[in-house]
Amino acid sequence: MDNTLKIAMAQISPVLLNKTETLKKVEQSIIDAGKQNCELIVFGEALVPGYPFWLALTGGAEWNTEVNKALHATYVRNSVQIEAGELDSVCELAKQNNIAVYLGIMERAQNRGGHSIYASLVYIDALGEIKSVHRKLQPTYDERLTWAPGDGNGLQVHSLKQFTVGGLNCWENWMPLPRTALYGLGENLHIAVWPGSDHNTKDITRFIARESRSFVVSVSSLMIKDLFPKETPHLDKILENCPDVLANGGSCIAGPDGEWIIEPVLHKEGLIIQTIDFNRVYEERQNFDPVGHYSRPDVTKLTVNRERQSTVEFED
Secondary structure, three states, X not given: OOOEEEEXXXXXXXXXXXXXXXXXXXXXXXXXXXXXXXXXXXXXXXXXXXXXXXXXXXXXXXXXXXXXXXXXHHHHHOOEOHHHOOOHHHHHHHHHOOOEEEEEEEEEOHHHOOXXXXXXXXXXXXXXXXEEEEEOOOOOHHHHHOOOOOOHHHOOOEEEOOEEEEEEXXXXXXXHHHHHHHHHOOOOEEXXXXXXXHHHHHHHHHHHHHHHOOEEEEEEOEEEHHHOOOOOOOHHHHHHOOOOEEEEEEEEEEOOOOOEEEEEEEOOOEEEEEEEEOHHHHHHHOOOOOOOOOOOOOOOOOOOOOOOOXXXXXXX
């Protein structure tokens, strides 16, 4: 089997709060990556329909305000219901282009009642089948005002040629135990997705690579002030304190030795393509393997609950 894997990092901006138009951009990126014979394409965290930048700009922690409620309702309405087939076109394009996909979405989860939303990382294989949906375990800071906490069901890895690939959302990449769970499943290609900006990716990408002796692919989105759609609820309030750049990109790749293969790419929209060689994993695992020869399971061991959580169980 070929040792190499050709990866496309889709560093794009959303059409904020518009899942239909953002999915069109996702689909076009898959087509473009397919034309270049890429075997995996990765998109940023919560790309569909975008990251809730407004929370920090509009007094997001204020109780019972028209601004917060209107923006939240629009966000939920534009989040993705997987069970309703809203990713079917993405799955079909993955199949047509023989390419695997990691896609960050806001998920309106049917098994949790269909009203709360989760920052979910969806893996679609090259046959167009959804193989895992990882709901972010712990939303970060102001994200908790609009996102619900997920569960361990999505702590999964997938075979992709010789690689074993897994992924986490944004700051849960800083959580050592979820990382360890993926290492224990044999992960050697780690996907880290972010809303954007090199202040997120420039340190952790190399740290995880060096800790795990794996390839680490960090993919971020872009967002500038001028991209807020005119129909955004309470846009005037958002723009009062909005910086010109909210997310500058920062997508990058580190090798299993922790050194850069692609340094963080800033202010550039489009596909960033790189081919990686699996043999580098074996080379670096000689001296360190965090769940293999350099571990002591007789002393420390991790237990993981991967049951999909739901408030109600029906016995019909």
